[in-house]
Amino acid sequence: MASTSEVGHAKNIANLNLLNTNIVALGATYNPSNLKLLLPNLQTIYTTSFTQQASVNNLVAPYSVAVDEREVIFKPLNRELTKLRKAYKATEGVTQVQLEDLMTIIRKLKGIKKSKSSTSTDPTEQQDSYSTSQMSYDQRTNTMDLLISLLQNTPNYSPNESEYKIVAYQDKKAAMLLKTQVVADTFVPLNNARSARNETLYNSADNLVDTANKAKDYLFTILDSSSVQYKAIAKIKFKKR
Numbered sequence: 001m002a003s004t005s006e007v008g009h010a011k012n013i014a015n016l017n018l019l020n021t022n023i024v025a026l027g028a029t030y031n032p033s034n035l036k037l038l039l040p041n042l043q044t045i046y047t048t049s050f051t052q053q054a055s056v057n058n059l060v061a062p063y064s065v066a067v068d069e070r071e072v073i074f075k076p077l078n079r080e081l082t083k084l085r086k087a088y089k090a091t092e093g094v095t096q097v098q099l100e101d102l103m104t105i106i107r108k109l110k111g112i113k114k115s116k117s118s119t120s121t122d123p124t125e126q127q128d129s130y131s132t133s134q135m136s137y138d139q140r141t142n143t144m145d146l147l148i149s150l151l152q153n154t155p156n157y158s159p160n161e162s163e164y165k166i167v168a169y170q171d172k173k174a175a176m177l178l179k180t181q182v183v184a185d186t187f188v189p190l191n192n193a194r195s196a197r198n199e200t201l202y203n204s205a206d207n208l209v210d211t212a213n214k215a216k217d218y219l220f221t222i223l224d225s226s227s228v229q230y231k232a233i234a235k236i237k238f239k240k241r
Helices: 004-029 039-074 077-089 096-110 123-152 166-203 208-222 228-234
Strands: none
Touching: 004 039, 004 166, 004 208, 004 228, 039 123, 039 166, 039 208, 077 096, 096 123, 123 166, 166 208, 208 228
């Protein structure tokens, strides 16, 4: 499962490889006094960032699958709760107060807004975005306890339909807990891999983007602006997200 959010990072890495290829073609002409701009260092940055991006790519799929599988459990809940309300209302002896209690719980279960995904390269912002989303699912799972308790404490609540039985909601809560935990388990290594990648590409003192742009600046001092090499290198872009 591909992630469009990783495309910009991969482009910076691929462009460094392209820049390095152009530098190799220049041979001894490329001779910067800044040791950090020497070809071996640029090649090391490329190798490190390529490996780190590959690690991120390998971890995106398990996390995305976990998120999708969690959604399969949570998404039908709103429709199911609407039907549950009718089943509960049809129960002998249910009072208006009990019905209002049920509606309060249902509103809590329905009222969690889905958190927007973060595209920031700042690992702290990515962590905050995930934490907000995870908390919303944790809250909904916790509210299932309130729903189950209410149903258990309603004397005549004993529907014949399996989908409305208390055990069905106990099973659903267990599934919610499991799927939410899998999301957490797959997010942590992914977030760590992204943080390491972002440090190399954007955040360290000698990050890929800044170093590559400095190498381009040096190249422009030794190449004729009308040359094929100059024009080719000028098209190679490095951008911080």
